[in-house]
Amino acid sequence: MSGKRIAVLVSGGGTNLQALLDAQARGEIRSGEIAAVLSSKEGAYALERAAKAGIPGYVAARKSFPDNRAMTRAIVDRLQTLDIDLVVLAGFLHILTEEMVQAYPNRILNVHPALIPSFCGAGCYGLHVHEKALAYGVKVTGATVHFVTEEPDGGPIVLQKAVDIREDDTPETLQRRVMEEAEWQLLPRAVSLFCEDRLSVEGRLVRIRD
Template sequence: MQKRIAVLVSGGGTNLQALIDAQSRGELKNGLLAAVVSSREGAFALERAAAAGIPGYVVARRSFPDNRSMTAALVSQLRALDIDLVVLAGFMHILTEEMVAAYPNAILNVHPALIPSFCGAGYYGLHVHEAALAYGVKVTGATVHFVNEEPDGGPIVLQKAVDIREGDTPEALQRRVMEEAEWVILPKAVSLFCEGRLSVDGRTVKVKNKD
């Protein structure tokens, strides 16, 4: 039985496009992109979904008084769609514990750094790459992790390193991390989940070999 995947978005949907492209290449094994849910109307990610024939939905943050009530509405929408895996792809809102309770070890997020570096509250978008460059690290990258109640604190599924180059700007580094890491490991992690090859033991995620 194919796993039904919902991708939560807020903006342009570049990571969503990486998943769409992977599905078109047959790389989301045993998985189906069943829904794209945006936190705002008019997000370009919804156009990407429509172009790929994926149903799009809006659960707008501004329609709710707080993150908790928005999270409850999201959970209700995802359950109505019979979703097995939730993927956060540029979703710019903190979900409350109701989401984790509804989908334990079934929510994946991609973060544009090698966790535990440059992660947690305040580290999103260009801020992550600005911080990496300001610190002077030689290597950065991306991490796919399961989501728990702590921002960027869930068990790590996959990581991929990206070298920092002399003269890098935050924008140039952001683009390279997306191309060389995020767009590679996010589809791979999604496929591993849908194939039933991931198991969580405390903070450690184990990847089973193919039968």
């Protein structure tokens, strides 16, 4: 395999990382390869997933740095040393400061478990997103893959997929279904589109070339 070099940033179990690894094994990520996995937490299970797939894992533990800016700079240095082309945030739980976006403009993808601009921004992550969707009473939720900018969850949208909410949903059941039906499908597709040079960003619009 050859093409663009991808780094996946994680903080925990790495279910979205696994979706990417599985897609890569099936040949669905064209013109790119996952070259590194970087965790903000020592002992994160995502690092085991990377090791099983033969992909180098690195740690930039948040507790090792005085603040998010110092951690961000260390991560950028590592990514540049590894000659990374695309950064994917897959359950990365820390806010990266502007140095990351400046180093990788329109080259960082994030998956968010809602249909942005609903239920997004500061404080909307993990189970909180699904709790908010159920509390609001929306009938449809879903997932969004977007480019990362300095505004949390505010970057140009690449792909979205809707997921119906059921009467008996709990935040946990909804979280699982959004992952299975939307996140795990959208993220590998968006990564492949980027690696195939099929995405162009025009202001807030992301165009996908045939």
